[in-house]
Amino acid sequence: MERTKPSLDVAKIKKDFPIMERKIHGKPLCYLDSAATSQKPRQVIEAVSEFYSNYNANVHRAIYELGEDATRGYEGAREKIAHFINARSSSEIVFTRGTTESINIVAYGWGIKGKLGKGDEIVSTVMEHHSNHIPWFFVQDYKGVKLSWIDIDDEGYLKMEDLDRLVTERTKMVAVTQCSNVLGTINPIKEIAKKAHEVNALCLVDAAQSVPHFPVDVQNLDCDLLAFSGHKMLGPTGIGVLYGKEKVLEEMEPMLGGGEMIREVHLGRATWNDVPWKFEGGTPDPAGAVGLGAAIDYLSSLGMQNVRKHEIELNAYGLEMLGKIKGIRILGPMDPKKRGGLIAFTIPEAHPHDIAAILDAEGIAIRSGHNCAQPLMERCGIPATARASFYVYNSPEDIDRLIKGLKKVQEVFA
Amino acid sequence: MERTKPSLDVAKIKKDFPIMERKIHGKPLCYLDSAATSQKPRQVIEAVSEFYSNYNANVHRAIYELGEDATRGYEGAREKIAHFINARSSSEIVFTRGTTESINIVAYGWGIKGKLGKGDEIVSTVMEHHSNHIPWFFVQDYKGVKLSWIDIDDEGYLKMEDLDRLVTERTKMVAVTQCSNVLGTINPIKEIAKKAHEVNALCLVDAAQSVPHFPVDVQNLDCDLLAFSGHKMLGPTGIGVLYGKEKVLEEMEPMLGGGEMIREVHLGRATWNDVPWKFEGGTPDPAGAVGLGAAIDYLSSLGMQNVRKHEIELNAYGLEMLGKIKGIRILGPMDPKKRGGLIAFTIPEAHPHDIAAILDAEGIAIRSGHNCAQPLMERCGIPATARASFYVYNSPEDIDRLIKGLKKVQEVFA
Amino acid sequence: MAYEMYQEQILDHYKHPRNRGEMPDADLQARDYNPLCGDDLTIYLKTDEKGTITDVKFTGQGCAISQSSASMLTMMLKGKNISEAKGIDPDRIVKMLGIPLSAVRLKCALLSLQVLKKALFSKELSQAETMKE
Amino acid sequence: MAYEMYQEQILDHYKHPRNRGEMPDADLQARDYNPLCGDDLTIYLKTDEKGTITDVKFTGQGCAISQSSASMLTMMLKGKNISEAKGIDPDRIVKMLGIPLSAVRLKCALLSLQVLKKALFSKELSQAETMKE
Ligand SMILES: Cc1ncc(COP(=O)(O)O)c(C=O)c1O
Numbered sequence A, B: 001m002e003r004t005k006p007s008l009d010v011a012k013i014k015k016d017f018p019i020m021e022r023k024i025h026g027k028p029l030c031y032l033d034s035a036a037t038s039q040k041p042r043q044v045i046e047a048v049s050e051f052y053s054n055y056n057a058n059v060h061r062a063i064y065e066l067g068e069d070a071t072r073g074y075e076g077a078r079e080k081i082a083h084f085i086n087a088r089s090s091s092e093i094v095f096t097r098g099t100t101e102s103i104n105i106v107a108y109g110w111g112i113k114g115k116l117g118k119g120d121e122i123v124s125t126v127m128e129h130h131s132n133h134i135p136w137f138f139v140q141d142y143k144g145v146k147l148s149w150i151d152i153d154d155e156g157y158l159k160m161e162d163l164d165r166l167v168t169e170r171t172k173m174v175a176v177t178q179c180s181n182v183l184g185t186i187n188p189i190k191e192i193a194k195k196a197h198e199v200n201a202l203c204l205v206d207a208a209q210s211v212p213h214f215p216v217d218v219q220n221l222d223c224d225l226l227a228f229s230g231h232k233m234l235g236p237t238g239i240g241v242l243y244g245k246e247k248v249l250e251e252m253e254p255m256l257g258g259g260e261m262i263r264e265v266h267l268g269r270a271t272w273n274d275v276p277w278k279f280e281g282g283t284p285d286p287a288g289a290v291g292l293g294a295a296i297d298y299l300s301s302l303g304m305q306n307v308r309k310h311e312i313e314l315n316a317y318g319l320e321m322l323g324k325i326k327g328i329r330i331l332g333p334m335d336p337k338k339r340g341g342l343i344a345f346t347i348p349e350a351h352p353h354d355i356a357a358i359l360d361a362e363g364i365a366i367r368s369g370h371n372c373a374q375p376l377m378e379r380c381g382i383p384a385t386a387r388a389s390f391y392v393y394n395s396p397e398d399i400d401r402l403i404k405g406l407k408k409v410q411e412v413f414a
Numbered sequence C, D: 001m002a003y004e005m006y007q008e009q010i011l012d013h014y015k016h017p018r019n020r021g022e023m024p025d026a027d028l029q030a031r032d033y034n035p036l037c038g039d040d041l042t043i044y045l046k047t048d049e050k051g052t053i054t055d056v057k058f059t060g061q062g063c064a065i066s067q068s069s070a071s072m073l074t075m076m077l078k079g080k081n082i083s084e085a086k087g088i089d090p091d092r093i094v095k096m097l098g099i100p101l102s103a104v105r106l107k108c109a110l111l112s113l114q115v116l117k118k119a120l121f122s123k124e125l126s127q128a129e130t131m132k133e
């Protein structure tokens, strides 16, 4: 098969990732687990080191040059993020530890500490990651609100008739993932947000698997809140983002109490700082922010459209090649354009754990397990899957190695 | 004055800190703001880079070599921390984002989600950092418990008669700092914990300014919970620790809901993972943990007893030299052995902001402002202070530069 | 490491599990679950009045390591006394499997022992609970 | 940068603030606070029926920049019309001070303008609030 000119120059990109030189059991690393966490380019690693080596200081309050440099780095990263997802202003960008903390901030600040009560409802979907389930279970348990979940059809798409049925005048929040980390399904957020707004509900988007992989425009989606993690988009571990429309953020209570997030404190009472700092209790993580800023620079230089095209190409090739394996079950949409860059599957011979273990011996890293989506596993009637996921440093050769590796698995378990 | 052999070889230590080569307004950096955040040695910066370059992967769930290496790094750091503060086992060590998040985890998991109610009381002190105030304000606001605060005497020591008066059968928690970030006062935690236990209350220690600066033994203190931040002890930003006795942690509810912290999840209900992971919702920050582990190795190689001695020496010299400035007001105990390595002060001529600005022109970085302790400022009747704080890379020469710098301030504002 | 893990004995027990099946009239039984990978195991025991294990069965699903470990452990149990069975320690299981195990896979390997212990101590537990009430 | 900041004019206004003091019968007044550094400022205004500012005073505490900025701003206000005063923008204050300002110090410098605006719009606000009720 002749392939057209690829969207990304993977050979060149790979050279930016020091870890790609590592050998696993004597074989070159074939990393197919970016949906769990991505690898980091030199540019990001160096941005973090450079922060510590040149301008590490406490941000915001320091009246000295180091502190001003650190603040510029931190707030500059916030600007970059705002621009990257097309927020109206950087005050809509809250730094968090990751998607999970972002969603919890909403569950506490809007949910548990908010005006919700019995009779109110929150709508989500069966395909959510635990991070977009458990925080709402908390709200249910502490406020007595009712949760319901949009189901999926056999292909792994959301049943849109469920959206119409479940989103009613009682609905106060629709919390949904933009891209499933198991099915790969990309959901029609714009339509879902519109539906939520028709009943004056908010729409929160779990963008952990979308912002890293394709262009996301929060104004175009018109979602109210959106959460993602730096570590899945070439950035450092321990940093993430909560985007929120300014008005929505302003009406939320803070989750974490401490330094940075206050205006005035007296014994027993306090007032809060302006958004977004109101939500950033405690000393911030400027090294993480600066690293995430460098990751965004890197992705922007590749072009998010190209990243997306590249992953569609890998999807197409991956679905084609995996599809040839006898008895394989591939989860989610079979149209490579309708899914994020990941493919979860099972084969009859071996448990996903054993698949992963044998692939590891071949230098190939894939995920196995419930992928932090037990309710979805239950829905699909399988305890676990194997999952290969793609990013900017993957090429069709990685898929060829995966297929060869799966042959080995079949041999061992024959 | 002849000085005895110093406890630390500062000239040698300084070489480990790349930022010390930086010039500020053409002058060598004199960094006296470590109580806000410490600088990082090469060993820590490289441990973080090496994580990303060699074994970055998702921890715990990955069935491949990279993931196992990352897990070893992450859990290995937990072991190091347990050993450093003499915890009984590493399952008493929860990774958090910092002191602030650690205390909030307790305020939510033990307080807001716990069994507290009207009639219950929480005792704290007037010298707390906002991070050990606001979380308890939340508990007050959501559970109707009463807060009270132990006062200080004129020298900046806790009034121990207040402890006796305020801690009663109604008291459920005594939350106190081990070392004030403004007064420097080191509090008698062992005695306070004992008093708390007499009435079956828990004792939480804010160790943000103690664990970095002197040996802390949680078993000897017999505190129930203890919080500190990595960034103040040579470690990366964005990582911290909550220590808790296993039984205490087991009885607490988790604050963050998401991946990692669950055992089984079904639609609408879930069960939690074992401690400490129950409190670590979301993808962890292994790079931060590994960096903190490297910081602990570094501090251990110096010896925490030596770090402490070194800071007492700097305290003694600093108090002596600053004491000569006309009209200066130094906050806190005047005995260098009774305070942490920091000195907050005001001078009549200039506002702390203006002091910091002019010192900056001389290459000297100090803190100015309310130091995140507004209730204490209010108690002391001053809106702000200037604060110089010391760490392993500071020498008496830094204090000489500070004194010279303050002369300049007096000249400008003469 | 992987290939050393999937030795003939392991694969044989995985593909042809011994003592697999339910036991509706079990004297002791317990279930546990490995939240990290979804391995799920139930063990059923029949004992006589002397405390000898007369029959043992298991059900569940999981990877080759957890399932073969369950199969091999159940084989070992028949005819053993309960107190003897209580004394089986993790090392014994590791030796029984005879393969190299990483930390994560060790959890798979030891799930069967964990469930066995739960079953063996379940009687005392429920007695203790009854007494408390 | 620091030494350029503490020019004679600034220091003069800091040490000898103009219009410093309370005004118990003010027509308009407001207070604000800079949470980052503790600068605290109140501005009082007297106006006549034509909306001309006839007197102005300030109280508070803070650094040389925030206090001299307040002193200089109040000097500029006397005789100005309210609507004119409402039009004063941050650039004007920066020019008035004539010194280099970092982002943090800019907040100190602009506190006085922020408080002035709050005072000027306070009437409309309270009127609007009265109308709402
Ligand atoms: C005494 C004390 N407690 C708590 C904190 C809060 O620590 P962090 O901001 O790292 O969460 C600090 C420092 O900021 C402190 O000095």
Ligand SMILES: Cc1ncc(COP(=O)(O)O)c(C=O)c1O
Binding pocket: A035, A036, A097, A098, A099, A100, A101, A129, A131, A132, A177, A179, A180, A181, A206, A208, A209, A229, A372, B258, B259, B282, B283, B284
């Ligand atoms: C769809 C989705 N949502 C949320 C998360 C949680 O992100 P984090 O663990 O970085 O908080 C993940 C990944 O773990 C994910 O794939």
